[in-house]
Amino acid sequence: xxxxxxxxxxxxxxxxxxxxxxxxxxxxxxxxxxRVLAVRLxxxxxxxxxxxxxxxxxxxxGLAMLGGVLAGIGxxxxxxxxxxxxxxxxDVLGVLLAAVLVAAVGALDDRLELDALTKLAGQITAAGxxxxxGVQWAVFWVPWGGGGTGxxxxxxxxxxxxxxxxxxxxTVALINAMNFVDGLDGLAAGIGLIAATATGLFAIGLVIxxxxxxxxYSPALIAxxxxxxxxxxxxxxxxxxxxxxxDSGSMLIGLLLAAATxxxxxxxxxxxxxxxxxxxxxxxxxxxxxxxxxxxxxxxxMAVVRRTRAxxxxxxxxxxxxxxxxxxxGHSHRRAVLLIYLWAGVLAFGAVALALIDxxxxxxxxxxxxxxxxxxxxxxxxxxxPQK
Numbered sequence: 351x352x353x354x355x356x357x358x359x360x361x362x363x364x365x366x367x368x369x370x371x372x373x374x375x376x377x378x379x380x381x382x383x384x385r386v387l388a389v390r391l392x393x394x395x396x397x398x399x400x401x402x403x404x405x406x407x408x409x410x411x412g413l414a415m416l417g418g419v420l421a422g423i424g425x426x427x428x429x430x431x432x433x434x435x436x437x438x439x440x441d442v443l444g445v446l447l448a449a450v451l452v453a454a455v456g457a458l459d460d461r462l463e464l465d466a467l468t469k470l471a472g473q474i475t476a477a478g479x480x481x482x483x484g485v486q487w488a489v490f491w492v493p494w495g496g497g498g499t500g501x502x503x504x505x506x507x508x509x510x511x512x513x514x515x516x517x518x519x520x521t522v523a524l525i526n527a528m529n530f531v532d533g534l535d536g537l538a539a540g541i542g543l544i545a546a547t548a549t550g551l552f553a554i555g556l557v558i559x560x561x562x563x564x565x566x567y568s569p570a571l572i573a574x575x576x577x578x579x580x581x582x583x584x585x586x587x588x589x590x591x592x593x594x595x596x597d598s599g600s601m602l603i604g605l606l607l608a609a610a611t612x613x614x615x616x617x618x619x620x621x622x623x624x625x626x627x628x629x630x631x632x633x634x635x636x637x638x639x640x641x642x643x644x645x646x647x648x649x650x651x652m653a654v655v656r657r658t659r660a661x662x663x664x665x666x667x668x669x670x671x672x673x674x675x676x677x678x679x680g681h682s683h684r685r686a687v688l689l690i691y692l693w694a695g696v697l698a699f700g701a702v703a704l705a706l707i708d709x710x711x712x713x714x715x716x717x718x719x720x721x722x723x724x725x726x727x728x729x730x731x732x733x734x735x736p737q738k
Contacts, residue, residue, distance in 0.1 A: 361562055362431035366554070366574045369422040369432065373578030377418030381586045384414040385593045393461040395594055407591060409460040412599025415579040416453045419606070420446070422575030432571055434564035441568040444483020445609040452476040452525065452605045456598030469597070470522070476605055477521035485613050486517040517612055525604035532600040536588035537687050539580045539595060541694050542603040546577035548698035549610050555706040556617045569614035576606040589684050689728055696720035 388394065388408035395407050423446060426432040435442060455472030458464055480486065488508055508516065532538035550573030553566075560566040580603065586593050595603075700717035707713055 360431075361554075361557065362429070362567070363554070365426070365429045365432045366550070366570055368429070369426045369571065370574040370578035370581075372425045373418035373422035373575040374582035375418075376421040377414050377579045377582030378585065380414035380417045381411060381583055381593060384408075384410050385586070388460075388593070391461065393457070393596070395596070407594050409594045409596030410457060410598055411583055411587060411593045411595035412453055412456055412460075412597070412602050415583050415595065415599050415602055416449060418579040418582050419449060419575045419602075422578055423571070426571055426575075431564070432567055435567035435571055438563075438565035439568050439613075440483045441485050441609075441613045442571060444480050444485050445568075445572055445606065445613075447483070448476040448479040448605055448609065449602055451479060453598045453602045456596060456601040460596035460598055473522045473525050473601065473605075474518060476525075477518040477608075480521065480609055480612070481514050481517055485609055486513045487520075487612060487615055488513050489615070520612070521605060521608040524608040525601045528604035528607070529597060529600045532595065534589070534687050535591035536584055537690060538600045538603060539584045539587050540687065540691050542607070543577055543580035543584065544691060544694045544698055545607055546573045546580060546603075546610070548695075548702045549573040549607065549614070550577060551699075552702045552705060553610065553614050553617075555702075556614055560617060566617045569610045569617065572606055572610040572613065576603065576610070589687065689724070692720075692724045692727065696724055 385408050388410040393409045395409055423442060426442075427436060452472060455464070455469060455476075459469055528538055528542065531541060550570050553570035553573055557563070557566045557570060583595060583599070587595060696717060700713060700720065703713045703716070704710055
């Protein structure tokens with residue numbers, strides 16, 4: 351169908367909402383069945399010294415989330431506008447295959463506790479599947495070589511190997527970041543919901559900027575079904591959790607976030623300009639990517655540095671993650687989770703607003719106010735602790 355004809359269908363906001371709602375409902379309904387299956391097959395998280403939970407809890411919630419994602423994508427194939435995404439791009443098909451692969455590796459780890467190298471091999475293979483279907487970074491802006499006045503720069507066209515390496519590194523980093531942050535009831539699901547919603551809003555902005563071109567539908571569709579899956583799982587997982595998503599869920603969230611952002615990067619105009627807003631738009635996928643996963647990535651980096659300095663493996667577990675520290679200074683379990691939601695929401699939606707709104711100063715003031723509130727809210731228990 352020509353692009354002009356697709357514009358006549360209108361912006362498919364309702365279809366995005368419908369696919370997300372379908373993913374949420376299917377995930378919610380499947381989670382109870384998966385919980386029973388996990389108990390029968392022994393995929394249960396038994397309390398360990400570093401864990402917060404004190405009762406055995408079934409895993410494999412990620413399998414229910416995968417079912418929700420597949421249902422949402424299946425519905426999109428039947429809708430008049432979103433089905434065009436499959437005609438113009440193979441992104442969604444590649445993402446689905448990679449998602450099934452990484453969820454399967456995570457499910458095996460939830461049951462058999464695979465070693466770190468085996469999990470890493472599975473993650474790299476899933477990232478490779480994305481690349482094979484064309485989901486990879488191809489253009490990068492650098493702040494030199496433009497020859498203009500004021501803000502100037504040039505576009506770096508990545509070679510095939512460079513694009514592949516960047517895509518694999520970012521994908522594996524996001525998968526492990528979400529895996530690391532999954533330490534409190536509802537934490538990973540909530541961050542995934544916030545990050546996917548923010549990424550989806552950014553991707554819908556790209557659809558508008560591309561004149562409702564169906565070739566730009568894929569990133570928002572991926573984000574919509576991920577947000578729905580996280581939303582549908584959250585009632586089962588929020589404190590006190592009746593089931594954990596396990597590595598099958600946290601790795602799935604990381605992969606889909608990486609895929610949605612990487613796919614969105616290919617929909618940015620690559621015309622060379624010296625206008626600051628246009629330059630920000632070129633950087634927007636990286637800005638959004640960094641913001642939506644700032645908390646889990648910071649936690650990952652701190653863990654790697656901490657464990658390396660202690661002479662242990664970067665993958666060795668401990669009880670010093672950000673969420674553990676919030677508990678130590680006096681926050682309750684639920685309050686600690688809600689605080690991390692606040693930090694993630696301020697950064698993620700602030701980055702999206704910065705990329706899509708013409709006046710960056712208003713956005714920066716709003717983000718600054720939100721960060722002040724987040725800092726004060728995080729520091730309250732410490733201020734109330736009795737002095738020794």
